[in-house]
Amino acid sequence: MITATPRKDLILMAIFTIAVLTMPIWLAPIGASYPDLLQRFAIFGIFAIGFNILFGLTGYLSFGHAAFLGVGSYTAVWSFKLLSMSVVPAIIFGVITSGLFAVVIGYISLRRSGIYFSILTLAFAQMSYNLAYSVLTPITNGETGLQLALDDPRSLDNLVGVAATEGIPPTNFFGIEMSGYSGFYFCAVLMIIGFYISMRIFRSPFGMMLKAVKSNSNRMSYTGLNMRPYTLTAFVISGMYAGLAGSLMAVTDPLAGAERMQWTASGEVVLMTILGGVGTLIGPVIGAGVIKYFENIFSAINENVLQGIFSFLPEFLQDGVVAVLGLFVGEGWHLTLGLLFMLIVIFLPGGLVEGFSRIIDRIKNRSKNGEADPVGSAKVQPGE
């Protein structure tokens, strides 16, 4: 691991900011630079950053984070329907509601740890999903999903006299439409802010305390410390991140469906975090990007495209290659992702970030061959 110092954090923050804001350029060669996918990168980046505050720092594996994502989405859409098409109230209410929801779920679930905690959160999320799907249909519109309608009240908009349009008005941030690239930059800026906050939490005494919970919770309790307020705070913060991500999903695409709360969605964020690197700052963002890229680009490659790519091969070879590779793209993208996930968990338990740092270490070692090993002096823990 690279040691954290304020200076290095500053550099990391600067690189992260530039990298995120220039995504439309450097993602273009791999076909990922279109607004919808970029928005998803940023939104799920936020989701994963938030999840990592809980999982990465305290080691509490929540299997129900999608519930907060869904709550954020539904709240945001209701805010669009009842109050205003402005995204500001939608996001504020989305974050607050999911935060409150997290207090309730966290208060109960955090009485247990380890696998029992995971199962409790999973149960809560599945309950929310089923509620949204059936019992709460008047609020959630069930399977069809909550959508905007032309005759929604939008009372705040009417109050300030926003001119009525012929169709459903778009979501906006002080007049800027939240679709396309402007939507992406809005989400990206929020992700950068979220990343900064997460970094501050990682480096703060509070973050230290959470890490202590992770490394040995028994010892913590023997020293007479009540861990629950700390873990609950972490849980609520990460729930609010998820709520922010959920409301941003509604901002860029004003629709909320129950499937956002399904356990597969909760599992996805776990995969993202592990794939990128648990407990690292940047890892979850990378993991989120990789998974969303697979979901959107790999799933769209069909046999035709493959035939095009391998048209340079002789015909019999081409058909063979296409037949084999065809299993791994299109509807088989899950298979590719599964293989990638296995490889990473087996060979790089620290996720992609560990892979990068190994490469960097190797390069460094090669250039510094013969010099004294600097690792020992660099083992100072941050914030001490």
Next chain:
Amino acid sequence: MTNTTNKFKLSRRKLLTSAAAAGAGAAVFSGATPYSFVKGAYAADFRNDPGSQSFVKLGFNVPQTGAYADEGADELRAFQLAVKHLNGEGDGGMLNTLKPSSLKGNGILGKKVEYVTGDTQTKSDAARASAKRMIEKEGVTMFSGGSSSGVAIAVQSLAQEMGIIFMCGLTHSNDTTGKDRRRYGFRHFFNAYQSGAALGPVLKDEMGTERRAYHLTADYTWGWSQEESIKNTTEGLGWETVNTVKTPVGAGDFSQYITPVLNSGADVLILNHYGKDMVNSLTQAVQFGLRDKQVNGKNFEIIVPLFSRLMAQGAGENIKGILGSTNWNWTLQDAGSQAFVKSFGQEYGFPPSQAAHTCYVQTLLYANACEMAGTFYPPEVIKALEDFEFDGMGNGPTLYRGEDHQCFKDVLVVRGNANPSTQFDLLEIVQQVPRSQVEYDASIFGGELGPYEV
């Protein structure tokens, strides 16, 4: 200690300012960037104008995973066949039977047709993500597909926001062209109301007017609207509705829903299920011995209001003798159906399903409307499709009604074939219900199409 805090403060300020500076820099930069990424933006006065390109792209967004995957796979085959025919390859299929037709078999408006595909996963979110990819990245001028009304309604409203025409695939809910109708969405498939209207008289003849019905309903827009329509029809006949139970989509196991039917006093079970759900629920209902039962002195009957050959294939023996309605069946003898079945069979070795049929027809109708309008400009294409009367597409003379973008044509009442002659000859046509019997006033469902220009 003080020292460290100071360092921290300093670094935070530094951090903040530099982050803000970087952000501002990038924002200024970004203000100019977006346009350079939109292909041909300088010449476009509408989204995804093919302009001077030699090709035009269509998007086919079908469920490749989930409860409706079989239908999705068949839809994709039909789309690929339609693209072939539009480009003048193959035997032309229904290009030769569509009347009036402006299609020339050289692509659309002289541009070669290309296509991209996507997986809706039968989820609104995934379907919209996939549709957005097609629109924003691939630059499609039209997209189509879908095998779920929930998804169709979700992507149809996206189509309206984006200004890209959506030609609905298989969607049977009244809402698609009812309360959730959109200017940019068109449906060739029939709907639940029409199923009810077509089935009513047949049910009366076969089962009489004193029946007690029990509904199992897929819990989403299509299920709700079909339950409502069938309930209205059967109650109009004098039947009593014992109970209506909602079941989740993709439940897999329906035994917990079927057991209560046995003791409910009902003598008809109406399965408002589709795809694998229907295969599972019907199979289980038969296994529970419902069809061998006698209730109220009558034979217990099962009705599947929306039927398809693919489902019949999945349900095997259990489908025999069961009544339902369908949009189209490959055994129809008119020239259009014959031409389509022939070219589909040559291509894939088996006859097409109703899902394939409607998707194929929709693609051709869109292409034809572009030719009629002489442009890809959506408002003009929409106007060409609205109130378009045509024939030769398999269901007799058909009208694309302008008020709600719903097609009106003959509807088939079918029964599971007791003695199939081949493995595909699974549905026997009981009655070809004429268009006049299934027509209704566009205003009964409410809803508004919205503007032409977006």
